[in-house]
Amino acid sequence: MxxxxxxxxxxxxxxxxxxxxxxxxxxxxxxxxxxxxxxxxxxxxxxxxxxxxxxxxxxxxxxxxxxxxxxxxxxxxxxxxxxxxxxxxxxxxxxxxxxxxxxxxxxxxxxxxxxxxxxxxxxxxxxxxxxxxxxxxxxxxxxxxxxxxxxxxVEPLAVAVHAVRRARLRIGASVAVVGAGPIGLLVMQAARAAGAGKVFVIEPLKGRRELAARTGATAVFDPTQGDAGKAIGDLTDGLRADWAFDCVGNQASFDTAVKVTGRRAVICVVGLALKPIEVPFIRLWGHEKEIVFSSGYEDEFPAAIAYLADGRVNxxxxxxxxxxxxxxxxxxxxxxxxxxxxxxxxxxxxx
Ligand SMILES: [Zn+2]
Ligand SMILES: [Zn+2]
The missing domain is CATH 3.90.180.10 (Medium-chain alcohol dehydrogenases, catalytic domain)
Known part of the structure; x- marks a missing residue:
């Protein structure tokens, strides 16, 4: 063969x-x-x-x-x-x-x-x-x-479903997804399918922002133009996002995830670059933010298949x-x- x-x-x-x-x-x-x-x-x-x-x-x-x-x-x-x-x-x-x-x-x-x-x-x-x-x-x-x-x-969507589960996403919560590559776009759809409220996507590439908007994002932001944290604050009564998914995993994307989230937020790191990342502990401590990591999947394949079967994820x-x-x-x-x-x-x- x-x-x-x-x-x-x-x-x-x-x-x-x-x-x-x-x-x-x-x-x-x-x-x-x-x-x-x-x-x-x-x-x-x-x-x-x-x-x-x-x-x-x-x-x-x-x-x-x-x-x-x-x-x-x-x-x-x-x-x-x-x-x-x-x-x-x-x-x-x-x-x-x-x-x-x-x-x-x-x-x-x-x-x-x-x-x-x-x-x-x-x-x-x-x-x-x-x-x-x-x-x-x-x-x-x-x-x-x-x-x-x-x-x-199904496999990359299982990565996204696993991230949503690892982050213990609350139904109705507002979500920010940093990075709209294949995994970020699937995390955005999986979060919506799992019951998220507003879903924001932060991505520098215009084509990918448009794709995020077309596949269900509430609003999309270019991190190189203006302050995405403030803009998301304006759309959430000043609260900013309850959950953030960092689907890039470098210093800039992690900083964005910290900035776009509010008090007691959960930041789930899905994508990860090889270089160490500096974490501003004082900002996480003061607002009791949590960092969780999501790597791969376990038994999320049936959930991913179900999301594709009924069209919740396109x-x-x-x-x-x-x-x-x-x-x-x-x-x-x-x-x-x-x-x-x-x-x-x-x-x-x-x-
Ligand atoms: Zn893969
Ligand atoms: Zn074993």
Whole structure:
């Protein structure tokens, strides 16, 4: 089969590899479409990053060659021994987390904290390919009302739903989302779907602000023009936002999250850059603001599927390009690295 294989940084090759086989407890699927994630760009530019450098304790894979791609929809073509929950022909998506099921965190249902956590598309072959094989426990059916394209958003939407849950969002609360990239735009829609009141988006790029407004933001602000905190104060009787989601994770975005929130606000850090961030403790202390972190997802896939199935979350406007896997590097990864601001999500098709 054809697949996009990561061999090293700046070395992803489209090649023919043997078809994978479904072992016991595994499901073989035909990939329909797979989105390109920021982490894929990271692996291309400066990996191995999430790709394990040492043999992964559960999968044994390290340093490539590995097939990237972890945001996808697919159709079951074969099931391994003992698989009962799906059958050939089922339309599915896959929670790509691979976990041990035995450590303290797994046993308390906190899979994303598994001490041996791995992810398909990094520590196991992913979905920039014609076929894939995944453990049954990660495979979830998608209903007919969720298209194959929308199915590729279940994974990033699960990131957004997890953030809303980690932040313990209160129904009716006002929310500020800092950064309207793919995750910020999905956090904004997930917060609305979960019952937020007003939802504000702060984003320097005009096209992304327009997209946020088109997909449900109450008001959008350019952080480079004027004081977003004051403007949000004007729309909330001077209170500012009750919750903020920092979907960028650098000093400027964190400072914005502090500025646009009011007393006892919760700031949920979703995106995170590698550099340390200075935190103005005195301002957080005086107003008893909280910082919480949200990294990945656990069991939010069914919620994400439900939001897509009934239309509460609309991902169609977020698809800015569709390409073939043959063009993954030139029209996908390189394009996003060089002209990322022109795109939100690029979907990749095996043919
Ligand atoms: Zn991702
Ligand atoms: Zn575990």
């Amino acid at each position: 054809k697949a996009a294989v990561w061999h090293n940084r700046e070395d992803i090759r489209i090649e023919n590899v043997p078809d994978p086989k479904a072992g016991p407890g595994q499901v073989k699927v035909k990939i329909k479409t797979c989105g390109i994630c920021g982490s894929d760009l990271h692996e291309y530019k400066s990996g191995p990053f999430i790709i394990p450098a040492k043999p992964h304790p559960l999968t044994g894979r390290a340093n490539g060659p590995i097939i990237l791609g972890h945001e996808f929809s697919a159709e079951v073509v074969e099931v391994g021994e003992g698989v009962k929950s799906v059958k050939p022909g089922d339309r599915v998506t896959v929670n790509p987390l691979i976990y041990c099921g035995k450590c303290h965190y797994c046993r308390t249902g906190q899979y994303v904290m598994c001490t041996k956590l791995g992810t398909a598309g990094f520590a196991w072959d992913g979905a920039f390919a014609e076929l894939g094989v995944f453990p049954e426990y990660g495979v979830l059916k998608i209903p007919d009302s969720v298209s194959d394209d929308a199915g590729a958003f 991902v169609e406007p977020l698809i800015t390009a569709r390409i073939k896997v043959d063009d993954l590097v030139d029209k996908g990864i390189k394009e996003l690295i060089e002209h990322g601001s022109d795109y939100v999500k690029i979907l990749v098709y095996p043919k």
